[in-house]
Amino acid sequence: VPVIGLLAVQGGVAEHERHLERLGAAVRRVRRPGELDGIDGIVLPGGESSAMRRLLTTVGLWEPLRERVRSGLPAFGTCAGMILLSGGDDADPGLGGVDIRVQRNAFGSQAASFESELDVDGVEGGPMRGVFIRAPLVRSCGVGVQVLARVGDRPVAARQGAVLVTAFHPELTGDLRMHRLFLAGVSGSV
Numbered sequence: 001v002p003v004i005g006l007l008a009v010q011g012g013v014a015e016h017e018r019h020l021e022r023l024g025a026a027v028r029r030v031r032r033p034g035e036l037d038g039i040d041g042i043v044l045p046g047g048e049s050s051a052m053r054r055l056l057t058t059v060g061l062w063e064p065l066r067e068r069v070r071s072g073l074p075a076f077g078t079c080a081g082m083i084l085l086s087g088g089d090d091a092d093p094g095l096g097g098v099d100i101r102v103q104r105n106a107f108g109s110q111a112a113s114f115e116s117e118l119d120v121d122g123v124e125g126g127p128m129r130g131v132f133i134r135a136p137l138v139r140s141c142g143v144g145v146q147v148l149a150r151v152g153d154r155p156v157a158a159r160q161g162a163v164l165v166t167a168f169h170p171e172l173t174g175d176l177r178m179h180r181l182f183l184a185g186v187s188g189s190v
């Protein structure tokens, strides 16, 4: 059984926990550096990326987390989690797990929150319901990044190696397929 760390300093933690446990993962909430030891992957939830970043720095998690992610720890970030896993924006560098640049709260000024049916590469069985809440806009992707889904021409799901990110919130629907896709890339998974 894979042990999945779930970053729990801020944001929508319980919803991810439920999805991961339903898929048979052992979930460990991560609030301190030592709790990174022995995890097979990590999930970064939605919430407020600026608050999460501040808290991560305060508790001394930012650097060790960045090191683990850069040395290949599988990671899955939704919305604010995507912002943190990215290269960041001009003001705030990210953890650099996925070579994308993002702009916060910029996903269409008309629609701060919306839903969209999404066809996601690697997810079988029909479109997913994408729930977007003040989502980040992906401004650019490096060559190593595989875009898995778009809304119009805007990437909303992507992966690079073992790092998976979505601008939407699969944890807020009953759909487990995105989490299953993440777990499929985690060693120790069935």
Ligand code: GLN
Residues within 6 Å of the ligand: 045, 046, 047, 048, 049, 050, 078, 079, 080, 081, 083, 104, 105, 133, 134, 135, 136
């Ligand atoms: N707007 C938030 C941020 O910039 C992200 C919103 C979310 O995670 N739903 O951090």
